[in-house]
Amino acid sequence: MKLLLKIAFRNMLRNLRRSLMTGSAVAAGALALLLFGGFAAYIFAGLETNNVQRIGHLTVFRADYFLLGAGNPAAYGIDRHQEVMQLIERDPVVGPMINVITPTQSLVGIAGNFSGGVEASKTFLGTGLIPSNRERMRQWDEFRASAGYVPDKRMSDEDPSRGVIGVGLARVLGLCAPLGLHGCPALPAARPSGRSAPAARQELTDLAARDLAPDTQASDRTPQIDLLAATAGGAPNVVQLSVGGAEPQGVKELDDNFIAMPLGLAQQLVYGRGEHKATGIVLQLHRSEDLPAARARLTGLFRQHHLDLEVRDFGELSPFYGQVVKMFSSIFLFIALVMGVIVLFAVINTMTMNVMERTNEVGTIRALGVRRVGIRAQFTVEGVLIGAIGATVGAALALAIAALVNQAGLTWVPPGNATAVPLRLDVAGRALLVVSAWLGLAIVTTLAALLPANRAARLPVVDALRHV
């Protein structure tokens, strides 16, 4: 082997220009694969972090809620959800994996703003949550892909009526000025368009005035909106929400409909004086790699206790994540294929020229007693050596470029995000990616070298010796 490597290395230097060209093709392949792979890895980590911070790793629903519950969340509330949460927390397998476990209540309804001369209403998609748990979830950053945790004080456990709405909804409800939103136009002056709409608004206002306790109607500096929804029993119900702020949601449809409110308020709206249930129990794990084990354990646990519950992960709840992963994976595969083909032909070309130039040498060493397999090994080692050096140089360049980019402080807005995040190329932290790309190119160069090496090994000795 030492002799093989010695001869291979010296032959590589003997045809230095050719070896450099081939090695450069391999290095370019490694560079492209690793930079894109590092970028894709960062995208995946960023998206996963964003999702896990928002909706956790797993959510427990009542059976069929995932498929059928969107139209009437109130009908799919989990009975005695606190007991279910205790069951999960106390489980010796799942319990230690959990970072945050928190109930949520989804709801739909109509939001109205009839204060300060504004008369605006809009359907909304609401989520009831526990603000302190939400803050703890926002701090999850296993992959260090978050833009950094900034405490959000617009909602707190101490204020059970304060929530946050989407910027789009704030705009539609005429809350731009009260919330101090920039680039958010005020509503045009209301134009009378018949009698039915003002009448409906008056009914909503009257309903709110009747249902709300006198102390909640006290004047406050924060703008108030009225939320109307049907209870689980089908009766209309109204609560008043103090709008602590507005935040963009990335997707316009959601931005125009989004309301986050304290869990108690959401439950009051949906269940009135009945049992306050929850539509979901969100689990945020310490580590994403525990997700399959936690999910399997929960499924078993619910079956064991005859609970009519199901478990969904964030990928199912946010199909966008899976779509982005698939898209970037497809692009990565495409780049890998293109690079693989380029490297394959570059190495085949180089090794074919080497074999042709050294046919007489092949005949000589065969005459000296080298077996066919020895000739095959000689040329294969040469190809692999060029590939390995090229891939190593490419990997080193990729690491250097990634470090430069990461230090440059570039930012970008990922798909589905509302705010810019740092642009990073996660190459250094992806040992598997680096090793896979290196090995992949090494395998391609080996295969590419095998073809001409086989041809050299099959040459009859006398024909090789006669070759000029």
Add this chain to the structure above:
Amino acid sequence: MAAAAALVTATAAGTSAAVVRLQRVAKTYRSGALEVPALRGISLEIPSHRFSVVVGASGSGKTTLLNIIGCIDAPSSGAIEVCGADIAALSDDAVSDFRARNIGFIFQTFSLVPVLSAYENVEYPLLLVGMPQAERRRRTLAMLEAVGLAGQARQRPNELSGGQRQRVAIARALVKEPQVVLADEPTANLDSATGASIIELMRRVQVQSRTTFIFATHDPQLMSHADETFVIRDGQLVEHHAGAAR
């Protein structure tokens, strides 16, 4: 030489055992539909420890004969035995191993491995037979010393003259102490003075090592040193002169 090209069956003279035995060996090259006979049923025995020469005009078949004796080409028909082994019965790998142990080659164009130094070229055949490093080193240095190239051990072939390269090739052929050394026109690419010194060197080494040397040549200088002379014409052995072993 006999004017008439009467077919000859050559048998070793004297008491030396034959190291090469050919029986009705024929070799025909095919180029499409065209068949070109290179050897036409040659039978001969080459004695061991001799300086044997195969002579003949260009295209007479002497290189083909050497290639078959060297086990780098196979006859179309006939039987060949080298160093007591029936070559036809061996697999390709076994023939390679046989060559590595028993046969040394000296080529007209030297055919050294260009990326290896003189020392490494001479050491190469010893690596193929798995000789321990210390023994390899001892033999390689001794062989380079014997061919007068101890001072050029580290030089690559392109840094050596033609004569020096052929000396390296001779050292490479002899270092493993083969039973047979085959040399195809070893002086053809050398000037007459260098050729003479190379012949002298080979003759000296042959006498010392008692290795069987078989040459293909039309160099009169080389022929004059022959113990055995086999004359080939049109693929047939037409004459055989046997001399006494030195």
